[in-house]
Amino acid sequence: MTDTTTQIHLRWGIVGLGQFAAKWASDVLLNYHLDSINGKHVTHELRAVVSTSSLSKAQQFVSLLSCKDKQLTLYDSYQKFLEDEEIDIVYIAAPNAFHYTLAKQALEAGKHILVEKTFTINHKQAVRLQEISARKNLLVVHGVWTRFLPTTKKLVQLVEDGKVGIVRRVQADLSHNCPYDSSSRLFNPELGAGVLLDNLIYSITWTDMLLLSKTVTNPSISSWAIKSKEAPEIDVSTSITLLFDDLLASGTATGSFLTESPKESVLIEGDKGYIKIGRTSRPSYATFTSSTGQEEQLDLPVIEGIGYYYEANAAAIAIGNKQNDLTEYPIKDTIRVLQIFDRCRRDNKISFPESVESF
Numbered sequence: 001m002t003d004t005t006t007q008i009h010l011r012w013g014i015v016g017l018g019q020f021a022a023k024w025a026s027d028v029l030l031n032y033h034l035d036s037i038n039g040k041h042v043t044h045e046l047r048a049v050v051s052t053s054s055l056s057k058a059q060q061f062v063s064l065l066s067c068k069d070k071q072l073t074l075y076d077s078y079q080k081f082l083e084d085e086e087i088d089i090v091y092i093a094a095p096n097a098f099h100y101t102l103a104k105q106a107l108e109a110g111k112h113i114l115v116e117k118t119f120t121i122n123h124k125q126a127v128r129l130q131e132i133s134a135r136k137n138l139l140v141v142h143g144v145w146t147r148f149l150p151t152t153k154k155l156v157q158l159v160e161d162g163k164v165g166i167v168r169r170v171q172a173d174l175s176h177n178c179p180y181d182s183s184s185r186l187f188n189p190e191l192g193a194g195v196l197l198d199n200l201i202y203s204i205t206w207t208d209m210l211l212l213s214k215t216v217t218n219p220s221i222s223s224w225a226i227k228s229k230e231a232p233e234i235d236v237s238t239s240i241t242l243l244f245d246d247l248l249a250s251g252t253a254t255g256s257f258l259t260e261s262p263k264e265s266v267l268i269e270g271d272k273g274y275i276k277i278g279r280t281s282r283p284s285y286a287t288f289t290s291s292t293g294q295e296e297q298l299d300l301p302v303i304e305g306i307g308y309y310y311e312a313n314a315a316a317i318a319i320g321n322k323q324n325d326l327t328e329y330p331i332k333d334t335i336r337v338l339q340i341f342d343r344c345r346r347d348n349k350i351s352f353p354e355s356v357e358s359f
C-alpha cells in the first residue's frame, strides 16, 4: 500500500471467483476515481486472484473483468496467494459458508479483509474474527455495500435531523423470485444458504441504522420463516420484527425467494410523516410525505456505476489511518445483527451442518 498525504493506493487480492466477484471488481476498478475522501485520492489495484478449483478458472475470471488493467498474478493455492506480499487486502467473495475460514486464514497471514455479506454464519465466528483483527491490528470490513452509499448516508442524516419526526416504524424488504435450483448456493445448506443470510442482511440494515443503534435496552425479537420444501433446513421467506420499548418504535425486516420486492421497499414512519425508498440494497430515490399529506421528492446524490467502490474506498481510508475497524460500520454492528439472526435461526429451526457453524 502507498499512503501519502494526498493519495492512498490499495492492492487487492480476491478469493471466491464467482460472477459476483467479477461484477464487484469491475465496478471498483472502473469507478473508484470518482470518489475522493477527506482530500485523499484513493486508487485501487487488483494485484492477484485465487481460484480454489483451477488456474484456468482464474484465467476465465480475469477475462470477465471489464477493466483494462489486468496485469495480475493468478493462483490456485490460497496458501501461496496469502504469502504474496504484494497483496494488502483480501476481498472474500466465496459462498457464505467459507467466509469465516478464509477470513481467519487471511488475518493470520497478515492481510486486511473485506468480507462479502453475510459476514459469517453465526455471531461467534464474527466475534472470533474481531478478536484476531484487534490482536493483529488488521482491518476487517463487512461488505454490506448499502451502508457506504452516499444516498443511504443522506437518508439516515435526514431522519436523524428530524425529517419524519420521532421514528416510530421502520420496515424494509429485499425479495427476489428465485425458484429452487439444487446447484445454486442459495439453496445449499453446506454453502450457507437461505434468504435470511442472503437478503435480510440488507433489510435489517435499516432497522439497525435507525433504531438498534439508538436503543439502550434489548429489543424483543419475533420472527417467522417459511422453509424450503426441497431443502427443509433453510428458509425461503422470512420476517423479523424488533420491538423497542424505550423508543416506542418497531423495526421489521423481511425477505423472500418467492416474490419480488415492491418498487419502494423501505418505509420509515415518524410522527411528522414518512419516507418511502427504492430500493433496500441500493437506495436511489425517495419521497417524503408529511402527516398533512404533502409529497416531496428527496434530493439524493447520484451514484456513478453500481457503487461497490464506496466500501472499498472506506477500507482504503481506514487502512491509511491504521484502523482495525471502521468508524462508520464497526464490526460490533455486524455482531449485533448476527445475534438476532442466530435467534431467528434457533426459533425457526434454520440449520447448517456442524462444519459450517464451527469457529
Ligand SMILES: NC(=O)C1=CN([C@@H]2O[C@H](COP(=O)(O)OP(=O)(O)OC[C@H]3O[C@@H](n4cnc5c(N)ncnc54)[C@H](OP(=O)(O)O)[C@@H]3O)[C@@H](O)[C@H]2O)C=CC1
Pocket: 015, 016, 017, 018, 019, 020, 021, 050, 051, 052, 053, 054, 057, 058, 093, 094, 095, 096, 098, 102, 116, 117, 118, 143, 145, 185, 198
Ligand atoms: N454485495 C452484493 O451485492 C452481492 C454479494 N454476494 C455475495 O458474494 C458471495 C459469493 O456469491 P456468488 O458469486 O453468487 O457465489 P458463487 O456460488 O458463484 O461462488 C463464488 C465462488 O466461490 C468459490 N468457492 C467455492 N467454494 C469455495 C471454497 N470452499 N473456498 C473458497 N472459494 C470457494 C468458487 O470459485 P473458485 O472455484 O474459483 O474458487 C465460486 O465460483 C456470497 O457471500 C454472496 O452473499 C452475492 C451477490 C451480490
Ligand SMILES: O=C1OC[C@@H](O)[C@H](O)[C@H]1O
Pocket: 117, 174, 176, 198, 281, 282
Ligand atoms: O447481495 C445482493 O443480492 C440481492 C440484490 O438485490 C442486492 O442488490 C445485492 O446487493
